[in-house]
Amino acid sequence: MRSRYPRSAMLRFTTRPFRPSDAELYVHLAADAFSIVPSWQRPKDSVEFVAHMHSAANPAGLAIVAIAEQEGREVGHFSAIPARLRTHSGALAIGWQLSCFAIARDLQRQGVGTGLVGSLLDEVAKTPRDFVYVYPNPRSLGVFLRHGGRYLDDAPAWIVFPRPLASRTGIESLNAAAALRAIEEIPEVETAPGNFLKDRAFFRWRFLGPDADRRTRFARVRRAGTEFVLVLASHRASGIEFTVLVDVYPDILRTHYGLVLAAARAAGGGRPVYLTTNLGGRVDARGAPWRVCVPQRFDPRPVGTMIMPRTEVADGELARSQVITGDWMSF
Numbered sequence: 408m409r410s411r412y413p414r415s416a417m418l419r420f421t422t423r424p425f426r427p428s429d430a431e432l433y434v435h436l437a438a439d440a441f442s443i444v445p446s447w448q449r450p451k452d453s454v455e456f457v458a459h460m461h462s463a464a465n466p467a468g469l470a471i472v473a474i475a476e477q478e479g480r481e482v483g484h485f486s487a488i489p490a491r492l493r494t495h496s497g498a499l500a501i502g503w504q505l506s507c508f509a510i511a512r513d514l515q516r517q518g519v520g521t522g523l524v525g526s527l528l529d530e531v532a533k534t535p536r537d538f539v540y541v542y543p544n545p546r547s548l549g550v551f552l553r554h555g556g557r558y559l560d561d562a563p564a565w566i567v568f569p570r571p572l573a574s575r576t577g578i579e580s581l582n583a584a585a586a587l588r589a590i591e592e593i594p595e596v597e598t599a600p601g602n603f604l605k606d607r608a609f610f611r612w613r614f615l616g617p618d619a620d621r622r623t624r625f626a627r628v629r630r631a632g633t634e635f636v637l638v639l640a641s642h643r644a645s646g647i648e649f650t651v652l653v654d655v656y657p658d659i660l661r662t663h664y665g666l667v668l669a670a671a672r673a674a675g676g677g678r679p680v681y682l683t684t685n686l687g688g689r690v691d692a693r694g695a696p697w698r699v700c701v702p703q704r705f706d707p708r709p710v711g712t713m714i715m716p717r718t719e720v721a722d723g724e725l726a727r728s729q730v731i732t733g734d735w736m737s738f
């Protein structure tokens with residue numbers, strides 16, 4: 408039987424704060440690691456974007472990385488990117504999202520990923536009021552289950568029906584520079600307890616860094632006395648062009664769900680809208696266009712919130728935290 412642990416005694420794991428050169432390593436490893444998966448599932452991250460995502464431009468702080476080395480060759484990369492969770496007591500807790508997994512093709516399924524996650528868990532466990540979480544995909548799931556990861560919630564995919572002639576009244580398309588100006592003008596909305604903070608600083612870092620215009624597009628919406636900025640992307644599946652609702656600034660999805668979905672469809676030219684969220688069915692959806700929840704067996708990228716063990720943070724703090732497409736980092 409194949410061993411669960413690294414075959415080679417020469418394998419070494421190092422965990423440390425992110426350094427800019429780690430971004431090059433990840434992009435290089437990902438090009439090799441992901442060559443086994445279909446092209447639409449491969450990450451298209453640039454070195455500059457990866458460096459930005461792990462940098463101190465994140466209002467929650469610098470990421471940590473775990474690197475596997477074998478005889479002087481770096482063969483595996485996992486990272487943990489911090490985010491600020493507003494707990495039910497109002498205090499902030501830092502959640503570390505496991506991201507950027509790539510193992511050299513010739514060493515996959517030999518325990519390297521499992522070892523790297525173990526190193527990151529050891530590091531975060533030094534601060535027990537922090538926690539580690541992840542939105543696994545089917546290939547990486549086994550690695551997290553092996554460490555005792557537990558699903559707390561599901562965020563299914565939703566498809567909003569198309570309406571080619573949807574009115575664009577109150578909608579202005581923006582590039583990233585204009586979106587940056589818009590979020591400076593539009594006031595923040597306070598994040599509800601039990602959710603990750605989505606303030607202006609978060610949006611600036613997460614969606615308006617390098618490559619923003621290549622990865623996403625933006626729309627400023629003024630409708631029903633409310634003003635917001637949509638982060639949108641495009642995705643083609645089964646010959647159909649979808650508008651992807653990535654996120655919205657300020658943090659109004661919970662309170663204005665119907666309005667945001669309708670605006671995303673109109674801003675995307677009336678095409679069907681794809682989003683993953685755990686809010687559908689939980690919030691007031693007045694004004695929302697017709698939509699369907701994709702059954703899990705047809706869901707191309709099932710998303711669930713998984714918490715990893717070794718933390719003082721109670722499950723209830725994270726269990727119903729809002730998830731929207733951009734949270735699992737592919738867009």
Ligand SMILES: CC(C)(COP(=O)(O)OP(=O)(O)OC[C@H]1O[C@@H](n2cnc3c(N)ncnc32)[C@H](O)[C@@H]1OP(=O)(O)O)[C@@H](O)C(=O)NCCC(=O)NCCS
Nearest residue numbers: 440441508509510515516517518519520521546547549550
């Ligand atoms: C996914 C990945 C990070 C896991 O690291 P790893 O070192 O190969 O994993 P380990 O050897 O520690 O654990 C292996 C387990 O991971 C899972 N796994 C790894 N590759 C898998 C694949 N292609 N399909 C399904 N499950 C897979 C399985 O649960 C596997 O257990 P098994 O071998 O007993 O079936 C690595 O295989 C990789 O880089 N794959 C290509 C890129 C990728 O898919 N990244 C994750 C998505 S963002």
